[in-house]
Amino acid sequence: MAASKVLLTDLSSGISHVPLNYVRPVSDRPNLLNVQSPEQSIPIIDLQDLNGPNHSKIVKEIGQACQHDGFFQVKNHGIPERMIKDMLRVSKEFFKLPERERLKIYSTDPSKTVRLSTSFNVKTETVANWRDFLRLHCYPLEDYVHEWPSNPPPFREDAAQYCTNVRGLVLRLLEAISESLGLQSDYIDKALHKHAQHMAINYYPPCPQPELTYGLPVHTDPNVITILLQDDIPGLQVLRNGKWVAINPTLNTFIVNIGDQIEVLSNGRYKSVLHRAVVNHNKDRISIPTFYCPSPDAVIKPAEELVDKEHPALYKSYTYSEYYTKFWNLGLATEKCLDMFRVSTT
Ligand code: OGA
Ligand code: NI
Secondary structure, three states: OOOOOOOHHHHOOOOOOOOHHHOOOHHHOOOHHHOEOHHHOOOEEEOOOOOOOOHHHHHHHHHHHHHHOOEEEEEOOOOOHHHHHHHHHHHHHHHOOOHHHHHOOEOOOOOOOEEEEEOOOOOOOOOOOOOEEEEEEEEOHHHHHHHOOOOOOOHHHHHHHHHHHHHHHHHHHHHHHHHHOOOOOOHHHHHOOOOEEEEEEEEEOOOOOHHHOOOEEEEOOOOOEEEEEEOOOOOEEEEEOOEEEEOOOOOOOEEEEEOHHHHHHOOOOOOOOOEEEOOOOOOOEEEEEEEEEOOOOOEEOOOHHHOOOOOOOOEOOEEHHHHHHHHHHHOOOOOOHHHHHEOOOO
């Protein structure tokens, strides 16, 4: 009997049809011809002067984007081009390593702080996703870096530099977002308690029938804020005014999106928006989301300053670990996890 492949990267090479367990029901396929052109895309915000004389103008732009779009791109973010290139290169190299080398860190256990896996939650899902991923805990760096892959040899160094720099960008954005809500600039920083940072390196192999399956089906991100780096292959789509819009890659920009926790902290003023990743016929694609999170014990609730008679609290108070457990168990099902934490209005 042929050994069954656990990773899609190895299973998918040279096949001409998508295996049945990846095929979505007809009502739940990407409908790739019905995607809006990139002109409808998300705002681009130039962060060059965030700490200069244009500070309040840029804070306002960020606030508007969080309120109306939930997604924006940032340029002049201060992360050197070289670090971005190195991160993408070493990620590609990782997924080209021999199968036996990659499988050393394969795990389906979400509590592992370093793991390679496939799809989303293979233990519970009924249809698989066209994706392999390496997931790493990144903050505090010194607690985790020694567990990261040491092959390819530059991996730890390149990924550590990248994570540290992305964290710096996140902290600047969280200050700006706090201010844009009329809160103290360290409000969100404090609300996250000790903070946590996770990174996924998503690898989407070429797909013989991209119209039948997803890289990642529609979801919102359960964390605070996500900073997405993608290579030059399109795949991310965002729901805007009821329509799917492709967010095409732009060199040296990051895509930023508000996660569920900012929706709660802002008492619904800022939106955690639905998005998905589709796959394509000829090219493999890498995307690298940094998920910035509260520490598991942080108690999350709407900011008191944003709750009054006209704006009653829309969400309950909970710990982030309660939230994440629900999210993981729902398994990217169509329900929004956030709905389970709403204050009931009846
Ligand atoms: C995610 C995600 C999009 C992409 O990992 O949460 O939305 O383009 N990824 O890979
Ligand atoms: Ni996402």
